[in-house]
Amino acid sequence: MVRPSPTLRPLLLAGLLLPLLVGCRYTYLPLIPAPAEVALPTRVTSAALTREGGALVLRARVEGRxxxxxxxxxxxxxxxxxxxxxxxxxxxxxxxxFRLEAPEAGAYRAVLAFGGNVLRQVELYEVEP
Structure with missing residues (x-):
């Protein structure tokens, strides 16, 4: 039996392992995935409760589907x-x-709801609660 020289052994080993190494590559197709469709829930993106004279004013904006x-x-x-x-x-x-007549100072809260779900609470503290 002929034994390979010590310098050829690593080359021989690499040649035997080459078919296995070629099989370990990224083969997932498509390489660019389809765009994800996101359906964001209804949400209040901005809400502010302020006083204008003798009234409280609440401004709100709703986003989402x-x-x-x-x-x-x-x-x-x-x-x-x-x-x-x-x-x-x-x-x-x-x-x-929204407007609410409120001539006196107070600890005011406004709770916003849409479709039976509470979305946001905003507060205006003019006195200690």
Whole structure:
């Protein structure tokens, strides 16, 4: 039996392993995946509660995919409910402005809901709660 020289052994080993090494390559097709479709839930992207004279003004903007419906607000002074209001929103009308007459300073909260889901709470503290 003929034995290969010590200098040829690594070459012989590499030649025997070459078919295995060629099989270990990235073969997933397509190389560029299809674009992912993302359906973001309805969300309030901006909401601000401010005082304008003797009234509280809440401005809100709703983003995401949603069926047309009512954005509602519940007004609170500390733990006491002051009132409720709603505005109809659709794809063309995504912003709403709510007003509440509140001549005295207080710890006011406004809770925004759309489709029965509470989306955001905004607060305006003019006195200690």
């Amino acid at each position: 949603f069926e047309p419906g009512y954005l509602s607000v519940a007004w609170f002074d500390s733990g006491r409910e002051l009132g409720r209001d709603s505005v109809y929103l659709d794809a063309a009308q995504r912003e709403a402005t």
